Amino acid sequence: MLKSGIVVSSMTLISRVLGLVRDVVVANLMGAGAAADVFFFANKIPNFLRRLFAEGAFAQAFVPVLTEVKAHQDKAELEDFVAKVSGTLGAIVFITAIVGVVLSPVLAALFGTGWFIDYLNDEPDGANFELASVMLKITFPYIFFISLTGFAGAVLNTLNKFAVAAFTPVLLNLSIIACAWLFAERLEQPAFALAWGVFIGGIVQLLFQLPFLYRAGLLVKPKWGWRDPNVTKVRILMIPALFGVSVSQINLLLDTLIASFLMTGSISWLYYSDRLLEFPLGLFGIAIATVILPALSRNHVGKDNQGFKNNLDWAFKIICLLGIPAATALVLLAFPLLMVIFQRGEFSVVDAQMASYSLIAYGSGLLGFMLVKILAPAFYARQDTRTPVKYGIITMATNMLFNLIFAIPFGYVGLAIATAMSGTLNAILLYQRLHRQGIYKLRRDTLSFIIKVVLASIFMGISIYIFNLNFAWGSTNLMARVNMLIKLVVLGISVFAISLILVGIRPSHLKIQKSI
Template structure:
């Protein structure tokens, strides 16, 4: 099991790395074209709304509800295959996919059409500060009109990506992780292409980027169809609201709609409050979040993608010991990469932001503003990663109610933290509130699994984590000694900055590896061992 998980995790992580690198290039292009001004704020807002619903309907709640049910059907398929009834077993799984895709399709089509027609309503809800300015003909009111226009272009992305997420979930459950992990690369290519080649022909750079989001969703949707056909899972969608499989998914998805998307809801609440803050706040939070998403997506989401189907099958096979051991394996893996990522970004935040984004409309003051938000987000990096591993421990057992209760507590806490911190430290307070609520969320998820007797951190894992923390601390000291001050970085030419940054990163990675080896960390620590 551990070898299969490691192999699958590596495949997803490599594909995710390609996607994240292109994502950074995309953000570099956006920063160069629009900086962190009015147009950037509005485009990032218009891109955030459909992405929020994507995580809510597609990659979030639907995947968490659909994958366990699909895994259950596949376990039944395997049992029937052993009884030489392979055709019937295959047809049952195909039928579930047809019913789920048809039912989801009708719902998503309605939501997408409503979102396009009612885009001003969404802007009013999530950009209320802009709406107030628009009503009063105050400076900044133009943001409301532009955001409404861009949102009507980006909202269809939800329709395309919802089906891409469904087919990706099917392929992941079949053990074909590379296709779904590679798909986001296409979105980044589309946005970069429109930013470079479409901007001269569009009404504004923001409009070109919005059409890039639209095209990216379409390409992602079309890309996965041949792989579904090859897997024998390309079926004709059908409405089946009351079928057994869809009913089970519905019962799981309703609470999961909230529970799995607490982080995204928190980020949207941040956007609402940020619309009342100074121009640039949304952009500063966005660029900081994108840098946070690099290690989170590469390691946290990569491992979580692999672990959910595995946990679902283990639960269906009634293997509680291996279920717990698999969760323990996930925690060890994300800690191995999470702690050095946290330490490295803390020390090199400003040089990294400078090298990636400081050109065109993105100046040194923006570097400082983004770095402050990044420091606040980084305080919750490990918590974000833990959530990605611990939440599947509930969803794989088809328990979506407990994460909902925890999610409500975390969201209320985030709102309280926002109100406590934003008046004093502005957008940095919003980022810090998100990290604090994520830490609370992760702790409650772990406490719940422990109380249910499902999972508890083993003594071996606690010692293992202590070794990683110590190694990451040594790495941070090494990098700090090698890195120059911010003022010195500003005097360097771009190639000199790249050379110095590369040296710091290589030295940091080397010192971390040396330390973990000296402290006795071995490959055997990543085997899934039954307790």
């Protein structure tokens, strides 16, 4: 699993780096103005549905059932199951895409209520509503292509071919960058070039994965199979998971709705800070979650309770080892990171400062977000989707309450605070449930390991803070900033690594334990 995790993490690193390059292009092109707000808005809704139909609820429901079919049935039945799932999923998301295109003005009014009210009152920001309606027509079909891409990736992951699915998002980033470079200056509204990049990227990603499915012998003709017993099982598992696994995305949509009432730039500042949050979350949290779900599913199907606990404990330790120092560094280096990566063109120093506040708030919840990625699969591998959805409802309600509490005094930063707090609560609830059911509880050696990681992260944080104390990020040139950030990163990694050794952590502690 460690080898597979490194493969996924490496591919994800390439994707995230190109994602940052894409965001640099967007920041340089549009900064944090009204057009940027609209593009991020129009991209967020299909991305939310992507988390439901592709990477999120569908994968969590599909992989355990696919693992069961693969273990207990022959190749012909496996091919028939894949055909029926692909046909059923494809038909549903195709209809969803068409409905989304037709009802794009309704969606723009629903999730961009502030803009819609301005439109009705003939205010200047009302133009954002019209632009969002048109842009949604371009970006919404992405849900069809990326859902089938997610399906193909889930099949390949179950076959332990993790690299293909992990690399695929690179093609989306390349598509958006290419469209921005080729068409932005030729269009009256540059944001449309980015929207077309999303559309084309969805097609390219799907086409890229098809040959790998063919080589695996599972590129089969799609069939409608709504009432097939195994498809029904996926459907039953997926319905509650649609909510449970995507709570964070629903919270982000609620943030967007509230942010549309706030000052111009709020949506963009939240977006840029969220993008930097997604870097370690994808690189570490999602990478480990990707390899842990098939492993836990095999443990459950094989009735290997000991292996289930061992694998989950290993994932918990790895997440803490990577997540705690990542969260510490993200909070301390929020402004420097934004200055180095985005501050150019239309993206000003003020934009970097404003986005850094929400990044600090998001960073405080990074460990919680990462833990959810491995704790929720512990339920899905056991084909229990009800428990995560129950806690998802609690988390969403809590997030709405926190939004009301913090948005008024702190604006968009309050939305980020609410998201971080609710994400952490979700992780706590999931762990407590696993503990009460006797499925998993932290071992003493794991708790000791986590305490040592915290100590090493504190030493790292102190060194970064002192070294960075007197550097004027807002009044130096780009090369000086890059040079200083590199020094801070090298210093942080070095201090953290040395501190781990001093507190007694060794490579052997990262192996999967054989006993509870």
